[in-house]
Each structure stands twice: as C-alpha cells, then as structure tokens.
Amino acid sequence: MGRNLEGWNWREALMAAVAVLACAAANSNASADGDADVGQRSVIFAPDAPRPLAPYSHAIRAGRTIYLSGQLGLDPVSNTLVTGGVEKEAEQALKNIGAVLRAAGANYSDVVKVTAIFADLKDFAAVNAIYARYFPQDPPARTGFQAEIPAGALVELEAIAVLPPPTNNTGNGSNAACNTSASIIIPAFLFFLRHASAVHLCIKY
Known part of the structure; x- marks a missing residue:
C-alpha cells in the first residue's frame, strides 16, 4: 500500500x-x-414565450429545480391562441415550454413531471400524439385531467424540470x-x- x-x-x-x-x-x-444554489429562488423570464396573462412568472427556479407555469397554445408574438384545433394548440404549448426551458438553461430532457389539462378529455389521444414527439425517450411522469381552461384554450401544459449537477x-x-x-x-x-x-x-x- x-x-x-x-x-x-x-x-x-x-x-x-x-x-x-x-x-x-x-x-x-x-x-x-x-x-x-440549493434553496435559492430566482425568477425565469423567457423572451421567446408568450407574455403572462396574469400575475405569474414564466418559471421559478429553486436550487436546481425549475417550476414552469402552465402554457397555452398562445402565439408568442400576438399573445393570442393559435388556430387549427387542439393539435395546433398542443404543439404551440410545447414550443412555449421549450422557450421557458431554454431561458432557464434547461431542455426537454430535463423535464421530470408534466401536468396536462384538457378542456375535454376526448382530445387526449390527439394531444398525446403531439406530446410523444417532444419526449421520445424516457418521458417524464405525467398527470392529466379535465377542467375549464382560461382564454378558451383547449389544452394547457405545465412542467417541472431538474437541472443536472454542474460539472x-x-x-x-x-x-x-x-x-x-x-x-x-x-x-x-x-x-x-x-x-x-x-x-x-x-x-x-
């Protein structure tokens, strides 16, 4: 020895x-x-995401965990719902989530939990087909339910992401x-x- x-x-x-x-x-x-950075709280603002419709932040980072507010299928330029039905709204909502993730230094692979809110659960299969393209491998945990959604949207998606430890x-x-x-x-x-x-x-x- x-x-x-x-x-x-x-x-x-x-x-x-x-x-x-x-x-x-x-x-x-x-x-x-x-x-x-454990326990530190910081506000995430994503310039490429739609402006918040109420007093909330795009996301809050606490330590390495990022809590994203729900995203609708809003066009980030006009801040109005995209047209074309639930598939288009789901696609845009996922793009908006991506914009917030990038602003926080994360990406889709860092997402650990998604909550999907449907105006009508009959749209589950249509949204699921779009959703699967953004999480093709090791998808995050997910909860889905039906509820009334603001702005007359058909779907709302929120997420939680965890950044990997710094190298x-x-x-x-x-x-x-x-x-x-x-x-x-x-x-x-x-x-x-x-x-x-x-x-x-x-x-x-």
Whole structure:
C-alpha cells in the first residue's frame, strides 16, 4: 500500500501532508460549489414565450429545480391562441415550454413531471400524439385531467424540470490527485509519528 517508510525524508513527508490538506480543501470547495444554489429562488423570464396573462412568472427556479407555469397554445408574438384545433394548440404549448426551458438553461430532457389539462378529455389521444414527439425517450411522469381552461384554450401544459449537477473539471482533477495521494497518506502520517523529533529539529535548524 504505499512506500517503504525507510525511504522517506522529512521533506517528502511534509509535501505529502501539504497534499493531503490541499485535497481536503479542494473537496470542501467542490462540495460547497455544488450546494451553493440549493434553496435559492430566482425568477425565469423567457423572451421567446408568450407574455403572462396574469400575475405569474414564466418559471421559478429553486436550487436546481425549475417550476414552469402552465402554457397555452398562445402565439408568442400576438399573445393570442393559435388556430387549427387542439393539435395546433398542443404543439404551440410545447414550443412555449421549450422557450421557458431554454431561458432557464434547461431542455426537454430535463423535464421530470408534466401536468396536462384538457378542456375535454376526448382530445387526449390527439394531444398525446403531439406530446410523444417532444419526449421520445424516457418521458417524464405525467398527470392529466379535465377542467375549464382560461382564454378558451383547449389544452394547457405545465412542467417541472431538474437541472443536472454542474460539472466541475477542477474538482474532478482534485479528486484524481487525492486518489493518487491516498497511498502516501498513511505512510506519511506514520513517518511523522516515528520521526517527529527529527522533523522538528530539521525545520527549526
């Protein structure tokens, strides 16, 4: 597991100790960076999505979770419902969700839950066919029900997304360095225990 203790000198042992402390600090910083945004709340505004029709935000980000408000099949330019029936409305609602996701730094693959609201459940199959094109693999969890929808819309879709953990190349490098130095941690510690007096004298004089 490590080197022969007799091959150590005080400088090597001291360098090993410094490396151990540096690894501990790097791992602590990486953990702090990964948790820094947990619990923080920020408002997401999507310039490419329709303007909100009431006092609500396009989305709220809390930590790595993004809560999207329901989207109707509104044209983002005119802010009116698209024509062509429930299929066109569903398509536009999904595009609007995509615009909000992009504004939050996410995409469709980050969606973990969708709620679909239908003015009439007979439109379920038609909406489902459009919906499946946006979530072709590992689709998110979903709930659907019938209710009256504002603006006379035929369908409304809301979503929850979770951003992946941030990649920290520096942290990964530190972990690799720590793993490499792990084999010298115990020998270094034992060396200090056996030669503490000699190390003290070397440093002092």
